[in-house]
Amino acid sequence: MSRQDILNRLREHDVSPTSQRIEVAEVLLSRPQHLSADQIIDRLNELGSRVSKATVYNTLKLFSKNGLVKECNVDPSRRYYDSTTHAHHHFYNVETGELTDIPEDRVTIMGLPRLPNGTERESVEILIKIKSS
Amino acid sequence: MSRQDILNRLREHDVSPTSQRIEVAEVLLSRPQHLSADQIIDRLNELGSRVSKATVYNTLKLFSKNGLVKECNVDPSRRYYDSTTHAHHHFYNVETGELTDIPEDRVTIMGLPRLPNGTERESVEILIKIKSS
DNA sequence: TATCGCGTTAGAATTAGTCTATACTTCGCA
DNA sequence: TGCGAAGTATAGACTAATTCTAACGCGATA
Known part of the structure; x- marks a missing residue:
């Protein structure tokens, strides 16, 4: 999924594209997958990008409120986010x-x-x- | 559900019937319902019985491992236990x-x-x- | 009685997620 | 260009569910 696709999907869902949101979206939407907040934070760190924990949580909440991703409650100990909506x-x-x-x-x-x-x-x-x- | 029914169900599921386990079972199995560990602890307190938090958690884990109740992961913030198996x-x-x-x-x-x-x-x-x- | 095994316990530790207070960014507008 | 408002981001404190730990109780059996 190209950067332009990411930008379009954010706009389609009324999410203004800040750099942090784009980075989270790039990690989560790059392919069909299920990730927890923690996994996303780890991945961001690996990629050398610095997005705070609070922002990742805020962003995921915003994404799922706006239908960009779906929450997935299978594992009782953590919330997963599903890039397939x-x-x-x-x-x-x-x-x-x-x-x-x-x-x-x-x-x-x-x-x-x-x-x-x-x-x-x-x-x-x-x-x-x-x-x- | 009578005390004898409770004892039978514990035995059927290879759970040795200690007094704490019987009390938890009485709360949870008395009718079809979905309760969290916390709700069970509150109920036990109301009933004047003193079962520690650790024991309630241990007991619920044992019950669900042995198929006496089912875990229910709907609310992402807590685990519910379903008396209907x-x-x-x-x-x-x-x-x-x-x-x-x-x-x-x-x-x-x-x-x-x-x-x-x-x-x-x-x-x-x-x-x-x-x-x- | 001594001891062994299992169950229970209080309280500490862990951990996902939330909150708070502060700081930064952007943008309209004088 | 300067200023204020709105919206975002952030570190770190906090909360709450659950797990862990290490000690304790207690019945059965040698």
Whole structure:
């Protein structure tokens, strides 16, 4: 994903492109992946860029509020951010912690009950936990 | 759920029934519900029973390892424990944090891809996030 | 009674994430 | 060019859930 693509995606989501936000986006959006705040900070440090912890957290919160990335709560001890935002599902290897995307297009769910009164659906996510056989 | 039922369920899952474990089980298993460690500690205190924080955590870990309860990772800031262990799904109200069970029996999922090589399925969970409309 | 093993405990340690108060940047405008 | 406001970034203090540690209790068994 080129720098120009990054800039476009930030603008599309009403995120003004500061240099720190661009750096975080470059790390997270460069390819489909799931990273925690900590991993992003480490990666930024490796790349020699200096973005503070607070800014990384602020930025991730902003990105997910604006739909640029999705929060992923599989590992109970940390929050992961998913660079793939269109609806999709996950394999989660409980032994390794590895998280893999499942595209949504062919998946159909039938027989769900209706939603509780006065509520509407925000998302439907399937999580398939797997382990080595 | 009677005290005898509690004892049976502990035994069925190879958990030796100490008095602290029985007390935690009485709180958590008394009816279908989702509780955090903290909520369990509060409840125990209300009931006048004195079980240490460390023991509650140890006990919940043991229970879930032995399949007596299920961990529920919806709220990224704390772990919930689900007294319903047979396969089922959840509505999660993102505004209130309320978690509601969806029985599995009528739900069918089609079109899932095959599992990654060398892995087997441990569970399939659907999480439907809802908000007030 | 001595000891062994398991469970429990208080409190310290850890750690992801949040908050606070300060400083920097940008930009409109006189 | 200078100034102020708004928006951002930052270090470091703080919070809260969970884990760890090291000591203690206690029943069973030799």
